[in-house]
Amino acid sequence: MSPPPPRVTVIGIGADGWDGLGPVGREALRTAEVVIGGRRHLGLLPPECEGERVPWPSPLRPAVPGLFAAHAGRRVCVLASGDPMFFGIGRTLAELLGAERLRVLPHPSSVSLACARLGWALEETEVVSLVGRPSATLTRELYPGRRLLVLSAGADTPAEVAGLLGERGFGPSRMRVLEQLGSERERCVEGTAEAWPHPPGDPLNVIAVDCLPADGARRLSLTPGLPDTAYDHDGQLTKRHVRAATLAVLAPAPGELLWDVGGGSGSIAVEWTRAHRTCRAVSVERDPVRAERVRRNAAALGVPGVTVVTGAAPGALAGLPTPDAVFIGGGLTAPGVLEACWSALPPGGRIVANTVTLESEALLADWYRRHGGDLVRLAVSHATPVGTFTGWRQAMPVTQWAATKPLDSQGPGAYAADPAGSVEAAQGETR
Numbered sequence: 371m372s373p374p375p376p377r378v379t380v381i382g383i384g385a386d387g388w389d390g391l392g393p394v395g396r397e398a399l400r401t402a403e404v405v406i407g408g409r410r411h412l413g414l415l416p417p418e419c420e421g422e423r424v425p426w427p428s429p430l431r432p433a434v435p436g437l438f439a440a441h442a443g444r445r446v447c448v449l450a451s452g453d454p455m456f457f458g459i460g461r462t463l464a465e466l467l468g469a470e471r472l473r474v475l476p477h478p479s480s481v482s483l484a485c486a487r488l489g490w491a492l493e494e495t496e497v498v499s500l501v502g503r504p505s506a507t508l509t510r511e512l513y514p515g516r517r518l519l520v521l522s523a524g525a526d527t528p529a530e531v532a533g534l535l536g537e538r539g540f541g542p543s544r545m546r547v548l549e550q551l552g553s554e555r556e557r558c559v560e561g562t563a564e565a566w567p568h569p570p571g572d573p574l575n576v577i578a579v580d581c582l583p584a585d586g587a588r589r590l591s592l593t594p595g596l597p598d599t600a601y602d603h604d605g606q607l608t609k610r611h612v613r614a615a616t617l618a619v620l621a622p623a624p625g626e627l628l629w630d631v632g633g634g635s636g637s638i639a640v641e642w643t644r645a646h647r648t649c650r651a652v653s654v655e656r657d658p659v660r661a662e663r664v665r666r667n668a669a670a671l672g673v674p675g676v677t678v679v680t681g682a683a684p685g686a687l688a689g690l691p692t693p694d695a696v697f698i699g700g701g702l703t704a705p706g707v708l709e710a711c712w713s714a715l716p717p718g719g720r721i722v723a724n725t726v727t728l729e730s731e732a733l734l735a736d737w738y739r740r741h742g743g744d745l746v747r748l749a750v751s752h753a754t755p756v757g758t759f760t761g762w763r764q765a766m767p768v769t770q771w772a773a774t775k776p777l778d779s780q781g782p783g784a785y786a787a788d789p790a791g792s793v794e795a796a797q798g799e800t801r
């Protein structure tokens with residue numbers, strides 16, 4: 371048996387550079403034959419580190435296997451920012467090389483340093499990274515009294531965050547921008563979001579936000595069943611009470627992927643994705659105007675990562691990554707939609723289909739007969755004025771079929787050709 375390949379030492383380094391490293395990290399760097407890292411990090415090494423310095427290629431991820439194969443058998447160190455396992459290169463290396471090949475020496479992360487400066491308890495601070503993510507992501511985290519730490523993408527991020535807070539009704543929030551944490555150039559500037567006074571500063575910064583709403587700011591819970599007025603819609607919207615009941619049976623769990631077939635205004639995909647920051651959803655909508663509306667609603671409600679596929683099911687489902695759950699809110703009578711969704715589900719996957727028409731209801735009754743599950747009728751009435759009195763106004767009753775694919779069944783089938791694929795990959799192909 372051949373010996374295991376030598377471990378790669380991944381060393382977290384702060385803005386204080388070499389001075390801030392511990393003895394173990396310094397020794398590893400002094401004796402390394404190869405040091406891989408960003409140019410800025412490599413520039414922090416003193417001359418006594420004589421190993422070959424290799425800057426990361428771009429794009430980084432696809433180059434990683436070849437890069438480490440090229441230096442096989444040599445003592446390799448990787449330099450990373452702060453804690454390599456916190457929004458850092460450590461994750462990529464663990465995924466591509468295997469965790470057992472890594473020896474990680476963390477430095478305090480920018481978030482730990484910021485909490486130290488602010489006197490904030492780390493476990494009560496919400497951390498949001500805007501590196502490579504739109505600022506709309508923050509919307510999901512805005513609650514009165516919450517403390518947020520935002521990892522900036524660069525010098526312009528503080529003004530962007532200030533703008534977003536203002537748009538979302540959190541203009542009075544206090545913002546502090548902590549730059550170059552741990553270095554001699556460390557500084558903190560502050561102001562309120564609605565009157566952010568500072569020009570762009572240092573690109574290395576984190577933003578501390580004390581969330582404070584303006585009078586009348588919208589209050590949007592993370593629990594499903596947001597008010598219908600939270601959505602821009604043309605009437606094609608699963609209404610609040612039915613939506614809450616639907617999300618309850620869809621039962622999102624962290625990391626899971628939903629197909630929202632017949633996206634309409636996107637409310638099911640949006641509330642699935644709001645359930646946990648690792649939940650993902652693909653909304654499939656045949657009407658391009660509505661598809662665009664799904665995108666806007668997703669961004670406005672803090673989940674801009676919802677993938678929107680413009681196209682009609684079942685054709686538009688081809689090649690999407692395997693879902694954990696499927697919701698069918700439109701297109702039930704289109705030939706092959708139910709079959710495609712059912713066959714795409716893995717064993718244990720959930721399907722939920724809603725309809726208000728007799729034609730689709732007949733279909734659901736047939737699937738209920740064949741596959742079991744729950745067939746439910748949801749009838750919601752609202753009290754409305756009747757002259758000077760009040761009476762019930764009944765919304766169209768919704769028939770809902772919900773089922774779980776048996777654990778001993780076959781799946782996923784032909785419509786999930788890419789079980790390991792990412793939603794992003796699917797987005798690129800189908801948009």
Ligand SMILES: C[S@@+](CC[C@H](N)C(=O)[O-])C[C@H]1O[C@@H](n2cnc3c(N)ncnc32)[C@H](O)[C@@H]1O
Binds near residue numbers: 607634655681682
């Ligand atoms: C009742 S709405 C769904 C409402 C949605 N759940 C929401 O809350 O916004 C039905 C939607 O399905 C879309 N649709 C109908 N047939 C479709 C198909 N075969 N593929 C994709 N979308 C379809 C319609 O354009 C419409 O927007």
